[in-house]
Amino acid sequence: MKCDVLTLFPEVLEAYLNESILKRACEKDLLETRLYNIRDFATGPHRTVDDSPYGGGAGMVFKPEPLFSALDFLRDDGEPRKVILLSPQGRPFNQATAEDYSRETRRFVFICGRYEGVDERVMTLVDEEVSIGDYVITGGELAALVIIDAVTRLVPGALGDEKSAEEDSFSRGLLDYPHYTRPREFRGMKVPEVLFSGNHRQIYLWRRREALRKTVEMRPDLIEKFDLSDTDKKLLKEIEEEKV
Numbered sequence: 001m002k003c004d005v006l007t008l009f010p011e012v013l014e015a016y017l018n019e020s021i022l023k024r025a026c027e028k029d030l031l032e033t034r035l036y037n038i039r040d041f042a043t044g045p046h047r048t049v050d051d052s053p054y055g056g057g058a059g060m061v062f063k064p065e066p067l068f069s070a071l072d073f074l075r076d077d078g079e080p081r082k083v084i085l086l087s088p089q090g091r092p093f094n095q096a097t098a099e100d101y102s103r104e105t106r107r108f109v110f111i112c113g114r115y116e117g118v119d120e121r122v123m124t125l126v127d128e129e130v131s132i133g134d135y136v137i138t139g140g141e142l143a144a145l146v147i148i149d150a151v152t153r154l155v156p157g158a159l160g161d162e163k164s165a166e167e168d169s170f171s172r173g174l175l176d177y178p179h180y181t182r183p184r185e186f187r188g189m190k191v192p193e194v195l196f197s198g199n200h201r202q203i204y205l206w207r208r209r210e211a212l213r214k215t216v217e218m219r220p221d222l223i224e225k226f227d228l229s230d231t232d233k234k235l236l237k238e239i240e241e242e243k244v
């Protein structure tokens with residue numbers, strides 16, 4: 001994944017990009033991020049990037065000029081780009097979007113909005129407006145990081161253990177099963193016996209049952225969309241029967 005990020009707070013992104021899996025992905029050239037401060041594209045003695053809204057009302061609006069200048073600058077190298085505006089008005093980002101983006105050959109541009117929003121004319125620069133959820137955060141920086149992180153995990157070679165991304169809960173359409181590690185007993189809480197059995201089929205069935213249980217409990221909407229196998233149906237029936 002290659003991306004340019006337009007933000008007023010490059011340090012916020014830099015801190016997260018310089019740790020753990022994303023840092024390693026950068027070192028392995030699987031992720032390339034260039035951070036640009038939008039203020040560097042603003043003109044005038046104060047390099048102002050926001051202004052009050054026409055028509056009145058509270059808050060400030062991102063001015064169009066710095067963002068148009070930034071895009072002109074980026075596009076100068078002729079590389080094809082997909083421009084994403086992060087905003088709560090956008091299309092919801094999910095694992096399917098992450099998978100689409102991981103196959104994208106164009107370079108991404110993430111515009112991290114702030115204030116009440118961006119001047120509507122900026123939309124002429126934007127290919128997609130994307131939201132990370134139905135809540136409002138202070139700016140698009142965290143949203144850009146969420147997307148970069150979720151997409152990078154899907155780039156082959158980015159995770160140490162190749163199986164991990166496939167096993168991520170949303171990749172399988174169900175929530176994850178519970179995990180345990182040493183010690184075998186902690187403050188009276190025991191690890192389920194089946195996990196020591198060495199019986200792979202039994203362990204698979206236990207994990208599958210617990211993943212179904214968690215999904216039914218926390219996200220029944222996912223179960224409705226999920227293509228249940230005969231084994232899944234049997235396990236769900238067992239879960240139902242336990243309740244009575």
Ligand code: ADE
Pocket residue numbers: 086087088113130131132133134135136137138139140143
């Ligand atoms: N900026 C503010 N809230 C946001 C959200 N939910 N998603 C993306 N960008 C945002």
